[in-house]
Amino acid sequence: xxxxxxxGGGPAGAMxxxxxxxxxxxxxxxxxSAFPRHKVCGEFLSPAxxxxxxxxxxxxxxxxxxxxxxxxxxxxFGTRVIRHSLPEPAYGVSRYELDRLLLExxxxxxxxxxREHWSTxxxxxxxxxxxxxRSIAPAGDRLCGFKAHFSGPVNDNVELYFFQNxxxxxxxxxxxxxxxxxxxxxxxxxxxGFDPGDLLNRCAPLSERLRPLTRTxxxxxxxxxxxxxxxxxxxxxDVYRAGDSLGFTDPFTGSGILxxxxxxxxxxxxxxxxxxxxxxxxxxxxLLRRPFCVSSAFRAIIASGHAGxxxxxxxxxxxxxxxxxxxxxxxA
Numbered sequence: 001x002x003x004x005x006x007x008g009g010g011p012a013g014a015m016x017x018x019x020x021x022x023x024x025x026x027x028x029x030x031x032x033s034a035f036p037r038h039k040v041c042g043e044f045l046s047p048a049x050x051x052x053x054x055x056x057x058x059x060x061x062x063x064x065x066x067x068x069x070x071x072x073x074x075x076x077f078g079t080r081v082i083r084h085s086l087p088e089p090a091y092g093v094s095r096y097e098l099d100r101l102l103l104e105x106x107x108x109x110x111x112x113x114x115r116e117h118w119s120t121x122x123x124x125x126x127x128x129x130x131x132x133x134r135s136i137a138p139a140g141d142r143l144c145g146f147k148a149h150f151s152g153p154v155n156d157n158v159e160l161y162f163f164q165n166x167x168x169x170x171x172x173x174x175x176x177x178x179x180x181x182x183x184x185x186x187x188x189x190x191x192x193g194f195d196p197g198d199l200l201n202r203c204a205p206l207s208e209r210l211r212p213l214t215r216t217x218x219x220x221x222x223x224x225x226x227x228x229x230x231x232x233x234x235x236x237x238d239v240y241r242a243g244d245s246l247g248f249t250d251p252f253t254g255s256g257i258l259x260x261x262x263x264x265x266x267x268x269x270x271x272x273x274x275x276x277x278x279x280x281x282x283x284x285x286x287l288l289r290r291p292f293c294v295s296s297a298f299r300a301i302i303a304s305g306h307a308g309x310x311x312x313x314x315x316x317x318x319x320x321x322x323x324x325x326x327x328x329x330x331x332a
Contacts, residue, residue, distance in 0.1 A: 001272065005122060018057070045091040052261050068171070076162065156172070161205060
């Protein structure tokens with residue numbers, strides 16, 4: 001069986017490694033960056049994450065992290081607040097701890113972790129690219145993401161705030177911490193000197209929500225972020241793409257990490273079995289087309305200013321499931 005090289009040691013790459021190892025393929029993971037590290041991420045994990053972790057053999061290790069258990073969502077559109085219970089409990093855990101757990105477990109399962117750039121000159125191997133997004137956007141159209149952790153009172157809600165073409169999510173993670181992560185147009189963030197704290201203080205409900213909390217780390221800022229999908233493979237590309245390198249969708253869906261891990265698992269199976277890239281992408285399209293389309297529609301509704309009214313009329317269960325990958329059975 002051909003060796004599998006996985007480029008990128010994040011959730012998509014680690015899941016690809018687990019899947020390829022289960023198929024009997026020798027695996028190398030190439031991770032050039034300092035690892036683990038804090039990343040700009042909502043750090044919200046959908047309920048369907050547990051079956052994935054169980055198949056990878058690290059469910060127990062995940063639960064030992066004592067992730068926050070989230071049972072409700074609160075959507076804030078100006079002064080309008082919409083509350084819904086989640087159909088099943090979700091989880092909050094930092095990317096630092098999640099990435100560390102997955103990569104260490106992949107290594108213990110038999111993957112060789114190589115701390116260097118992957119070489120395109122490698123011959124006789126099957127390649128999975130899970131190295132994250134590659135976004136290029138002209139000035140003026142770019143989005144920036146930001147994130148920091150806070151200490152203080154926690155609750156079991158995932159809270160979403162929409163204001164002035166910006167989005168901010170707040171939810172608990174492990175060890176009683178709270179993650180605050182957002183997305184804003186570059187021009188707006190620049191007008192606040194790229195200080196997310198100043199931006200958030202201009203939104204009265206957010207400022208009030210953050211008042212009892214204390215920031216425990218510097219703000220992390222990343223960009224440009226571009227909504228995209230690469231579910232149609234270029235004819236001359238011979239790698240399996242997984243995670244954000246396959247597509248980047250709206251963070252407010254809360255399905256980004258789940259999507260990355262699911263496509264990583266699919267890529268690992270396809271690479272180990274020698275499946276065609278076309279068949280792999282068909283599986284990815286089947287999985288992701290609905291959440292990509294629905295999140296794009298929600299984005300347009302939010303921009304129109306009618307999202308608060310729509311969200312108050314649509315059942316919370318539908319809002320949740322509409323942005324989940326297709327065909328998932330929670331608890332499976």
